Amino acid sequence: MILDAQPILSSPLANAVGVWIASLLTLMIFSFLYKDNPFYKFAEHLFVGVSAAYWMCVGFWTTLIPNMIARLWPSHMGGVLPAVVGNQREWGYVIPLVLGLILLTRLVTRIAWLSRWAMGFVIGFAAGTNFTRYLQSDFVSQIHSTMVPIYEPGATTAATIGNIFSQIVIVGGVVSALIYFYFSKEHKGIFGRTARVGIWVLMAAFGASFGYTVMARISLLTGRMGFIIQWISGSSW
Amino acid sequence: MKRTVPLIITFFVGIILIIAMFVPHDPFYGLDSKFSIFYDVIAVFAFILGGGNLLKVHFYKIQNRRRDWKYSIVTVSGFFLMLGAGLLKIGVPGGWSGDYQADGSLFKYLYDAAFQPLQATMFSLLAFFVASASYRAFRAKTREATILLVAAFVILLRPTPLGYYLTFWLPKPLQFLHIPNLSTWIMSVPNMAGQRAIMIGIALGIVSTSLRLMLGIERSYLGTEGKG
Numbered sequence: 229m230i231l232d233a234q235p236i237l238s239s240p241l242a243n244a245v246g247v248w249i250a251s252l253l254t255l256m257i258f259s260f261l262y263k264d265n266p267f268y269k270f271a272e273h274l275f276v277g278v279s280a281a282y283w284m285c286v287g288f289w290t291t292l293i294p295n296m297i298a299r300l301w302p303s304h305m306g307g308v309l310p311a312v313v314g315n316q317r318e319w320g321y322v323i324p325l326v327l328g329l330i331l332l333t334r335l336v337t338r339i340a341w342l343s344r345w346a347m348g349f350v351i352g353f354a355a356g357t358n359f360t361r362y363l364q365s366d367f368v369s370q371i372h373s374t375m376v377p378i379y380e381p382g383a384t385t386a387a388t389i390g391n392i393f394s395q396i397v398i399v400g401g402v403v404s405a406l407i408y409f410y411f412s413k414e415h416k417g418i419f420g421r422t423a424r425v426g427i428w429v430l431m432a433a434f435g436a437s438f439g440y441t442v443m444a445r446i447s448l449l450t451g452r453m454g455f456i457i458q459w460i461s462g463s464s465w
Numbered sequence: 466m467k468r469t470v471p472l473i474i475t476f477f478v479g480i481i482l483i484i485a486m487f488v489p490h491d492p493f494y495g496l497d498s499k500f501s502i503f504y505d506v507i508a509v510f511a512f513i514l515g516g517g518n519l520l521k522v523h524f525y526k527i528q529n530r531r532r533d534w535k536y537s538i539v540t541v542s543g544f545f546l547m548l549g550a551g552l553l554k555i556g557v558p559g560g561w562s563g564d565y566q567a568d569g570s571l572f573k574y575l576y577d578a579a580f581q582p583l584q585a586t587m588f589s590l591l592a593f594f595v596a597s598a599s600y601r602a603f604r605a606k607t608r609e610a611t612i613l614l615v616a617a618f619v620i621l622l623r624p625t626p627l628g629y630y631l632t633f634w635l636p637k638p639l640q641f642l643h644i645p646n647l648s649t650w651i652m653s654v655p656n657m658a659g660q661r662a663i664m665i666g667i668a669l670g671i672v673s674t675s676l677r678l679m680l681g682i683e684r685s686y687l688g689t690e691g692k693g
Contacts, residue, residue, distance in 0.1 A: 237556050238569045246578035253579060257586040261593060273536040275583040276519070277543030282580050284516050285551025285572065287509035289565045296506045307561040324503040328510030335517050341467045344687055346507055348471030349478055351686050353504045355675035356482030357497065366668035370661045390641065394654045401658025402665070409666045426662070431609045433659025435616025436651055442599065442621060445592035452589045455582070 244465035251459040254452055296321050374402050401429040472681045479679035519544065547575055616651050623648035 236242060256271035294312075298305050300322065302315040331346035333339045378395045381388060407419065408426030415423045458464040482500060485493040523537035549555070550571035557563040557570040566573050599617070604610065622628030628644040635643055641650065677683035 237571060237574045242574065246574060249578040250582040254582050254586045257583065257590060260590065269533065269536050270539055271583060273539040274543045274579065275587060277540035278547045278575065278580050278583065280516050280519050281544045281547035281551065282576065284512045284548060285565065287512045288552060291505045292509045295502050310562060320499070321506075324506035327503070328507050331507060331510045332514055332517065334514055335521065344467065344471040345474060346510070347686055348474035350504065350507055351678055352475035352478030353482065353500055355475065355678040356479035357501075358671050359479070359483055359675040360486040362668040362671045366664045367672070370664050370668075374661060386638075394650070397654050398658045398661075401655055402661045405659055405662030406665060409662065427609055428612050429655055430659045430662070431612040432616045432651060432655035433663070435613040436620050436656040438599070438613070439617040439620030442592070442595050442617070443624070445589060445595055448585055448589035449592040452582075452586050
């Protein structure tokens with residue numbers, strides 16, 4: 229800790245200043261609804277700088293320090309991570325250090341090609357992991373979940389009929405939507421009509437996703453509006 | 466050297482991870498979790514690269530007085546302020562060993578006063594654009610557009626009192642058309658069917674792309690420099 233700023237930052241005055249900054253920045257962003265203007269540009273540019281630094285700090289303290297530096301130089305971590313001081317040095321973690329430094333050569337045009345070695349690792353890792361992961365979780369398990377008995381006795385006749393209908397819609401919907409995605413055969417005749425049903429199923433899915441997205445955005449909007457109302461009323465500062 | 470070495474690295478890393486899945490014994494045991502940590506560490510270096518690139522672009526704009534260069538000063542200032550607050554743990558109770566996001570720290574203060582409101586407002590702004598997009602999308606000109614419109618409307622009406630009062634009077638045999646029930650059915654039946662088909666399609670796409678990457682057929686991530 230370079231500066232003991234905690235008492236200042238925890239004071240009621242600092243809280244009030246923080247609320248005012250947050251409220252003004254919120255209004256600056258909302259000003260874009262009128263048109264692009266200097267206030268919006270200010271807030272937008274600030275957001276870019278602050279968010280880049282935020283994620284760098286998060287990555288530094290949550291990944292780089294515990295997963296690399298603490299493993300390579302445990303005896304030097306007394307001040308930051310006292311628990312790892314007695315640990316053995318793990319030389320294997322030189323690999324991500326070297327690859328990470330190589331990645332930074334991207335900033336130097338003359339040797340930027342070296343960064344491809346790190347990219348090679350990243351792409352290889354993503355390809356190798358996703359190959360098995362997606363086959364297991366998104367391919368096999370989704371088919372497994374779809375292939376269930378259509379008839380299961382329910383509490384009432386109506387419930388049983390409802391369950392049978394829903395199960396038929398799920399199986400038929402998955403098959404018809406997959407047929408729509410199959411482009412090696414022309415969508416004509418019975419194949420084309422099934423693909424058309426597939427489009428309807430996909431439209432229902434997109435509609436539901438769209439509805440949820442709109443709800444999430446409106447929920448964020450009401451949150452910001454609530455914050456502004458609290459600021460105007462003075463209850464948050 | 467420029468293109469062959471990364472292709473070899475991609476191939477070996479990918480193949481080793483697939484073997485580790487099927488042979489969970491030495492020397493492959495635990496390699497997936499170790500590689501996952503390596504990947505996370507490299508991702509942090511990518512963040513650093515992103516920060517470096519951001520500074521390069523904005524310093525260039527400031528130096529050459531390009532359009533809107535004054536706003537670049539805002540970006541750079543915000544960047545250094547947040548970075549300094551986070552890396553130096555300014556105001557963190559407990560000093561260097563304390564949590565960098567602890568209450569009372571400058572990093573947390575800047576997060577609450579600037580980052581969080583800016584992010585939330587920026588995303589909430591999308592509500593207005595989504596509304597204007599839905600106006601265009603929700604013109605039920607075709608059967609497909611009507612299905613999209615009905616599904617989205619039912620989902621949107623569900624949490625509102627209007628959604629309840631519109632259909633609560635329906636007789637018991639038609640209760641499945643009551644908007645909260647209909648919304649649940651849309652989510653768990655046609656939506657699930659559509660999502661499953663999409664997930665199966667994506668999985669097949671990812672598997673084939675992964676194979677193309679590992680075998681060196683897909684090389685676009687290497688760029689075009691040094692090709693030939």
